[in-house]
Amino acid sequence: AQKVTQAQTEISVVEKEDVTLDCVYETRDTTYYLFWYKQPPSGELVFLIRRNSFDEQNEISGRYSWNFQKSTSSFNFTITASQVVDSAVYFCALSEVNFGNEKLTFGTGTRLTIIP
Amino acid sequence: DAGVIQSPRHEVTEMGQEVTLRCKPISGHDYLFWYRQTMMRGLELLIYFNNNVPIDDSGMPEDRFSAKMPNASFSTLKIQPSEPRDSAVYFCASSLGGQGTDTQYFGPGTRLTVL
Numbered sequence: 603a604q605k606v607t608q609a610q611t612e613i614s615v616v617e618k619e620d621v622t623l624d625c626v627y628e629t630r631d632t633t634y635y636l637f638w639y640k641q642p643p644s645g646e647l648v649f650l651i652r653r654n655s656f657d658e659q660n661e662i663s664g665r666y667s668w669n670f671q672k673s674t675s676s677f678n679f680t681i682t683a684s685q686v687v688d689s690a691v692y693f694c695a696l697s698e699v700n701f702g703n704e705k706l707t708f709g710t711g712t713r714l715t716i717i718p
Numbered sequence: 719d720a721g722v723i724q725s726p727r728h729e730v731t732e733m734g735q736e737v738t739l740r741c742k743p744i745s746g747h748d749y750l751f752w753y754r755q756t757m758m759r760g761l762e763l764l765i766y767f768n769n770n771v772p773i774d775d776s777g778m779p780e781d782r783f784s785a786k787m788p789n790a791s792f793s794t795l796k797i798q799p800s801e802p803r804d805s806a807v808y809f810c811a812s813s814l815g816g817q818g819t820d821t822q823y824f825g826p827g828t829r830l831t832v833l
Contacts, residue, residue, distance in 0.1 A: 634818065635818055635819060639824075645826065645827055645829070646826045646827065647809060647827075648824075649821055649822075649823060649824075652821050697818035697819075699818045699819055700818065704749060704766060704768075704813075704816040705751070705766065705774070706822060708761040710760050711760065
């Protein structure tokens with residue numbers, strides 16, 4: 603069965619600091635997708651990134667970067683020069699590629715607070 | 719393009735009443751998902767549809783919950799009768815394709831409070 607672990611329940615950092623959110627996953631499939639979503643205080647779930655299991659290249663998008671390592675089953679998310687607007691709950695999620703099992707398995711989320 | 723649309727955004731009702739939540743997926747998306755988010759259980763999938771057909775409803779908590787998708791642009795999640803433990807945020811999401819490969823885009827959610 604697939605599983606996603608976000609061991610960090612809450613993190614607080616001072617604005618402009620860098621912060622890394624950890625995500626560890628479990629799956630028996632060789633083909634799968636990993637996702638990160640952001641849930642700001644307003645409550646909606648905002649898609650950030652999707653990564654397939656065959657692409658281990660790190661990705662950078664502005665102040666956001668993602669480090670995917672199959673060897674450690676991790677897909678960590680780093681925010682550089684954090685800003686108050688980054689305050690949110692961040693979810694890591696996993697989907698396996700099987701018909702009839704299209705569901706996302708979410709981690710429990712990491713609440714990030716950026717202190718001005 | 720409009721994203722996933724949900725209504726109402728907030729619903730307060732009394733125990734025993736029927737509640738209907740509505741969702742309009744992104745046009746052209748073949749998959750529609752209903753999730754529930756609570757502090758205790760996090761985000762959990764209730765049911766999902768492919769081309770308006772329910773594929774997996776194993777997450778529906780009990781017979782009080784039912785979902786329909788009469789056409790490609792509309793789905794409902796109904797709770798009858800509602801109970802206080804049903805209080806949660808209910809999200810609808812849609813994706814272009816399935817088999818776990820495509821991104822699910824979420825609506826703003828409906829915050830349900832059952833008194």
